[in-house]
Structure formats: structure tokens, C-alpha cells
Amino acid sequence: MKDVLEAHLRVTLHRGLEVAYEDPKAFKGAVAKLFGEYSARLLELIILQRLKEQFGWSEEPSSLEEAVERIRAIYGG
DSSP states (O other): OOOHHHHHHHHHHOOOHHHHEEEEEEEHHHHHHHHHHHHHHHHHHHHHHHHHHHHHHHOOSSSSSHHHHHHHHHHHO
8 A cells, every 4th residue: 555655646746655744735635536535534543643652642633734743843844
């Protein structure tokens, strides 16, 4: 699935998985076009859960955009 998503992002947005951090809204839109809205939201929730675990956040962010804001606050940029 990761390879399919990466290929789709490269064809549609001319960038790879890094677009999830660079432009989370565009990433979510591209995922929705590939897998559908429901599956895109499910993938987003899985990503959010993993980020919560990885960073030890007490509360899970509600969106990928919020998660990226939190990460940028930690690392800058």
C-alpha cells in the first residue's frame, strides 16, 4: 500500500510521502482520490495514533494538519 500511495503522490503532486508534512491538506486530498474519503480518513486516524504513540502525546491530534503543527512547534519550521 505504501508503494502504491508513494507512486500516486509522485504522479499527482510530483512529490512523495514528504507531502504529508509539507502540505497535509494536499496529502489528504490525494489519498482521498486514490482510496476514497472513508479510507483516507481511516488512514489519517492510523497516522495520528502512531504519531501520538511516537511523541508520547497525552491527547491524539484531531487532524493531520494539527499533528504537523505540533511537530513543527517541537522541531521548528
